[in-house]
Amino acid sequence: xxxxxxxxxxxxxxxxxxxxxxxxxxxxxxxxxxxxxxxxxxxxxxxxxxxxxxxxxxxxxxxxxxxxxxxxxxxxxxxxxxxxxxxxxxxxxxxxxxxxxxxxxxxxxxxxxxx
Amino acid sequence: xxxxxxxxxxxxxxxxxxxxxxxxxxxxxxxxxxxxxxxxxxxxxxxxxxxxxxxxxxxxxxxxxxxxxxxxxxxxxxxxxxxxxxxxxxxxxxxxxxxxxxxxxxxxxxxx
Numbered sequence: 001x002x003x004x005x006x007x008x009x010x011x012x013x014x015x016x017x018x019x020x021x022x023x024x025x026x027x028x029x030x031x032x033x034x035x036x037x038x039x040x041x042x043x044x045x046x047x048x049x050x051x052x053x054x055x056x057x058x059x060x061x062x063x064x065x066x067x068x069x070x071x072x073x074x075x076x077x078x079x080x081x082x083x084x085x086x087x088x089x090x091x092x093x094x095x096x097x098x099x100x101x102x103x104x105x106x107x108x109x110x111x112x113x114x115x
Numbered sequence: 116x117x118x119x120x121x122x123x124x125x126x127x128x129x130x131x132x133x134x135x136x137x138x139x140x141x142x143x144x145x146x147x148x149x150x151x152x153x154x155x156x157x158x159x160x161x162x163x164x165x166x167x168x169x170x171x172x173x174x175x176x177x178x179x180x181x182x183x184x185x186x187x188x189x190x191x192x193x194x195x196x197x198x199x200x201x202x203x204x205x206x207x208x209x210x211x212x213x214x215x216x217x218x219x220x221x222x223x224x225x226x227x
Contacts, residue, residue, distance in 0.1 A: 004158070031213050033213055033214070033215070035215070035217075042217055042218075042219050042220065043159075043204065043206075043215075043217040044217075045214045045215060045216070048213045048214060050213070055213065056212055056213060056214045058214070088156070090158050090159070092158075092215075094213060102213070103149065103161055103164055104149075104161070104213065104215060105161055106151075106158035106159045106160070106161075107158050108157055108158045109156070109157065109158050111156065
């Protein structure tokens with residue numbers, strides 16, 4: 001089975017712009033979660049989508065948003081980019097059903113640099 | 116408030132010996148715990164997990180121990196190999212929530 005894929009792998013943007021990152025989960029996985037990794041804050045949870053609905057949300061401003069499509073693929077969007085948004089953005093998928101917790105498998109990440 | 120803590124930023128171990136990585140948590144609602152291994156600029160790779168109904172789980176060279184009363188878990192790697200050199204993260208989630216809370220990571224170096 002193919003793993004979680006994320007595109008693009010690297011991205012350079014300037015302050016004030018917006019960006020969209022894409023994630024394709026492992027085949028059959030219906031839950032997709034997004035995380036941000038920075039040197040100062042470590043790995044932090046952004047949000048989780050299941051069946052096209054946001055099921056969990058972390059403590060990030062409204063500039064960070066996401067969505068999930070009927071094929072479980074997910075996108076996250078960051079509007080009005082700030083320098084502090086420079087980070088590795090990671091997507092993870094799991095096969096969890098409507099309840100319960102399952103292991104999350106991560107993609108390689110998208111390295112976003114904001115200039 | 117850091118709910119998951121890895122107090123050792125780094126650990127150096129001789130090849131062939133045992134590596135023990137530790138993790139403490141404060142949230143008593145956590146009931147599922149995982150260990151991930153990570154290389155720079157890559158996504159975390161899942162190693163092993165444990166549910167709160169167990170106190171030990173083994174998978175090959177990796178064993179995770181959970182002490183619920185102490186809110187402490189540890190990862191044992193035996194024997195340690197040079198390829199084990201990486202940053203290790205412990206993570207936890209509450210029942211029914213696909214939201215992982217990560218520790219800050221421990222950089223493990225295996226010396227030949």
